[in-house]
Amino acid sequence: MEKLSCTKATTLYDVAPGPVILLLLGIPLLIVVAVVGIIIVAVVLIRRARKKNLEKANPQK
Amino acid sequence: MRLGGHSKSLIAYTSAHFCVDFTCFYILFHGFKNSTDSLESLAVGFLAYNAIAFGLQPILGFLCDNHPRIPVGLLGCGLVLAGMLALSLPWLALVLCAFGNAGFHIGGGIDSLRHADGKMARSGIFVSTGALGVVFGTMSGKSAITTSWLPFLLMIGSIVLLLLFTRETGPVSPCTFGKASDLPFAIVIALALASVVIRAFAGGLIPMAWRTSAFLLLLPGIAAFAGKALGGILGDRFGAKNVGVMTLLLSTPFLAFGNHNVFVSMTGILLFNMTMPITLGVVASRFPRNPGLAFGLTPLALLCGTMPAYFLALPGRVVLTVLIALVLLSAVFTFLSTKNSKGETSHGKAQLHQGHHVV
Numbered sequence: 001m002e003k004l005s006c007t008k009a010t011t012l013y014d015v016a017p018g019p020v021i022l023l024l025l026g027i028p029l030l031i032v033v034a035v036v037g038i039i040i041v042a043v044v045l046i047r048r049a050r051k052k053n054l055e056k057a058n059p060q061k
Numbered sequence: 062m063r064l065g066g067h068s069k070s071l072i073a074y075t076s077a078h079f080c081v082d083f084t085c086f087y088i089l090f091h092g093f094k095n096s097t098d099s100l101e102s103l104a105v106g107f108l109a110y111n112a113i114a115f116g117l118q119p120i121l122g123f124l125c126d127n128h129p130r131i132p133v134g135l136l137g138c139g140l141v142l143a144g145m146l147a148l149s150l151p152w153l154a155l156v157l158c159a160f161g162n163a164g165f166h167i168g169g170g171i172d173s174l175r176h177a178d179g180k181m182a183r184s185g186i187f188v189s190t191g192a193l194g195v196v197f198g199t200m201s202g203k204s205a206i207t208t209s210w211l212p213f214l215l216m217i218g219s220i221v222l223l224l225l226f227t228r229e230t231g232p233v234s235p236c237t238f239g240k241a242s243d244l245p246f247a248i249v250i251a252l253a254l255a256s257v258v259i260r261a262f263a264g265g266l267i268p269m270a271w272r273t274s275a276f277l278l279l280l281p282g283i284a285a286f287a288g289k290a291l292g293g294i295l296g297d298r299f300g301a302k303n304v305g306v307m308t309l310l311l312s313t314p315f316l317a318f319g320n321h322n323v324f325v326s327m328t329g330i331l332l333f334n335m336t337m338p339i340t341l342g343v344v345a346s347r348f349p350r351n352p353g354l355a356f357g358l359t360p361l362a363l364l365c366g367t368m369p370a371y372f373l374a375l376p377g378r379v380v381l382t383v384l385i386a387l388v389l390l391s392a393v394f395t396f397l398s399t400k401n402s403k404g405e406t407s408h409g410k411a412q413l414h415q416g417h418h419v420v
Binding site for chain 2: 023024027031034035038039041042046049050053
């Protein structure tokens with residue numbers, strides 16, 4: 001007699017691996033890249049702010 | 062204790078800080094967590110929330126420094142309220158409350174630095190209630206009995222408070238803290254922010270096996286609240302460097318050996334959080350005309366410190382050693398980046414005009 005029951009639960013990954021991989025790997029990777037981008041932008045902003053502060057503190061130069 | 066002028070705006074922002082963080086964590090745990098049954102997508106959602114809420118703050122802060130009339134705190138509250146109304150669409154609610162949270166923190170942070178009059182107590186008090194909002198919001202979000210009317214009412218109340226008490230009318234004057242050491246600009250900023258990164262990472266390693274009931278889950282937040290508020294007050298009284306370094310050193314044994322004792326652990330968390338307003342004061346000392354950027358850089362450092370926890374877990378046997386080493390390293394960085402200046406207004410302003418603060 002053919003066995004109809006299955007001991008392994010079917011997950012979303014078995015049915016549609018693409019969206020799951022995108023969600024679980026793509027989004028965190030994107031966030032890491034975005035945070036690295038923000039850090040670079042922050043460094044640029046720090047340099048700009050420092051330059052502006054120096055100019056306002058020493059206007060004669 | 063002197064908090065500077067504008068005490069009404071401090072009360073308004075401090076109260077609203079509790080409400081905003083309460084509502085954001087209510088949305089995260091009630092709206093978002095209940096809508097997803099996968100632990101992985103839950104982690105991705107929380108990471109996305111942290112990245113937006115913390116990562117955007119330096120950029121928003123810089124923008125608001127250049128355009129000080131933008132009511133960014135009020136706009137932030139409006140976005141969090143919009144997130145509350147969009148609770149049936151969990152991802153939209155999450156993004157709205159993350160953007161709102163970033164905006165609100167920058168509004169409150171600028172207010173707390175700009176009107177501090179050289180004192181760290183004001184920013185310590187402003188940031189302290191966020192810790193309470195997080196733990197109570199998380200508890201309410203997880204609870205089956207809390208309904209959405211509570212965060213909704215809290216947000217309406219916050220908006221009313223900010224509308225009534227936070228209008229910026231006077232001229233924008235530079236911040237005068239004078240808490241940064243005499244090391245070069247880049248080194249001080251790097252040390253102060255690295256100290257925040259380390260503390261954020263170390264905070265996730267603190268062993269707390271005693272958290273076995275709903276009430277006990279609240280206690281770390283209450284200790285963090287008290288630590289942040291007290292840190293600024295004590296820093297003003299006894300010197301930023303003394304308090305920043307001593308509290309970190311003292312916290313080490315309490316954090317490391319409080320795994321099974323609630324009082325030991327609470328003492329450690331309280332001491333550990335006292336350095337927060339001091340680090341903020343150090344960063345703000347080097348950006349007298351950019352309080353928004355100065356405030357925004359610390360949450361970005363916090364994000365950098367918490368992010369590794371999403372991707373890697375330390376083996377249990379090394380956690381304690383790593384925790385002790387990191388707290389001590391943070392104390393060294395605080396020692397190098399901070400000084401004990403009282404930050405008196407007239408002296409600070411005189412120094413500012415001579416350009417000493419921005420060397």
